[in-house]
Amino acid sequence: MRTAEIVRDTNETRIRLKLNLDGTGAADIQTGVGFLDHMLTLFARHGDFDLTVRCDGDTEVDGHHSVEDIGISLGRAFTQALGDKRGICRYGQFLLPMDETLVLIAVDLSGRDYLGWTVELPAAKVGFIGLYRDEQTLQPVEYFCKLPQDIAERDVLVLDPMLATGGSAIDAITQIKKHGAKRIKFIGLIAAPEGIEALHKAHPDVDIYLGAKDDHLNENGYIVPGLGDAGDRIYGTK
Numbered sequence: 001m002r003t004a005e006i007v008r009d010t011n012e013t014r015i016r017l018k019l020n021l022d023g024t025g026a027a028d029i030q031t032g033v034g035f036l037d038h039m040l041t042l043f044a045r046h047g048d049f050d051l052t053v054r055c056d057g058d059t060e061v062d063g064h065h066s067v068e069d070i071g072i073s074l075g076r077a078f079t080q081a082l083g084d085k086r087g088i089c090r091y092g093q094f095l096l097p098m099d100e101t102l103v104l105i106a107v108d109l110s111g112r113d114y115l116g117w118t119v120e121l122p123a124a125k126v127g128f129i130g131l132y133r134d135e136q137t138l139q140p141v142e143y144f145c146k147l148p149q150d151i152a153e154r155d156v157l158v159l160d161p162m163l164a165t166g167g168s169a170i171d172a173i174t175q176i177k178k179h180g181a182k183r184i185k186f187i188g189l190i191a192a193p194e195g196i197e198a199l200h201k202a203h204p205d206v207d208i209y210l211g212a213k214d215d216h217l218n219e220n221g222y223i224v225p226g227l228g229d230a231g232d233r234i235y236g237t238k
Contacts (some may be wrong), residue, residue: 004080006073012065013057019077023050028213031055033063040070062149085109126149129175131168138221140168145175152180163191163210164223166198173203190214192223 002021009015023149027044029037032055044051054072057066082088093106108114130144148154156176159170163186173184189211196208214223 002083004077006072006077006080008069010065010069013055013069015069015073016054016057017050017070017073017077018050018052019074020050021078021081021082024048026050029050031066032059033066035227036063048207075085080236089111096160125150125154127176129172131171133165133168133221138165138167140171142171142175147179150184151176152183154183156181156184158184158186159188159208160186161189161224162223163188163195163199163208165192165219165221166195166202169195170198170202173206177203184210185192190223190227192217195223 004017004019006015006017006019008017023044027050029039029040029044029051031037031053040051040053041093046071053070055066055070057063057069059066077222088109090109092109093104096103096105114225125132125148127147128144129142131140132143133139134141134152135163155176158176160174163169169186169188172187176184184203184205185207187209191208191210191213192215193213194217195214196210199206199208214226218224
């Protein structure tokens with residue numbers, strides 16, 4: 001049988017991989033990266049080979065070390081399992097038309113290392129800054145902040161349903177800038193003129209996109225006419 005077993009240990013990952021080219025499409029994948037588990041499972045199923053992968057990687061930092069090292073291990077496994085490639089056609093191609101994609105792939109098993117990749121894969125990441133408004137001072141209070149490690153290299157969209165006094169948005173954008181972000185846009189549903197003015201004054205480099213601009217703030221700092229408290233609207237607490 002055409003099989004391979006790969007063991008790869010680095011400072012970032014510990015990988016154990018088994019491949020059987022003459023299998024049935026069975027996959028047992030545990031990489032610590034959910035989307036990669038899904039893709040490798042489909043890879044084995046549609047390729048009709050058996051694949052077992054175990055990876056213990058530094059996913060608390062990011063998933064890219066695990067993805068890279070599994071790719072290296074998988075390439076070595078195929079090379080080992082194919083042996084001298086006797087009886088295999090050198091070239092192969094496949095065209096896959098689907099509702100939202102059209103994929104053309106060609107493979108050359110000659111052994112020459114080359115990859116031609118023309119694929120756009122937007123890789124959006126989600127961060128979260130938890131803020132609540134002090135009802136006495138109307139100032140924001142931060143209770144949680146977790147942002148992508150590479151935020152300085154990304155276009156950042158700050159999403160907030162309602163821009164009232166602008167305090168929370170201003171503080172959130174300030175925190176994001178402290179982490180190195182430079183290309184920032186604010187997107188909201190409803191805003192008061194006071195909040196727009198405050199946000200623009202604090203961060204004139206940030207473009208503001210809104211669904212609607214309401215009339216003013218009342219004495220409690222709420223948008224008039226507004227839609228009520230955003231949290232209550234989302235979670236149905238009132």
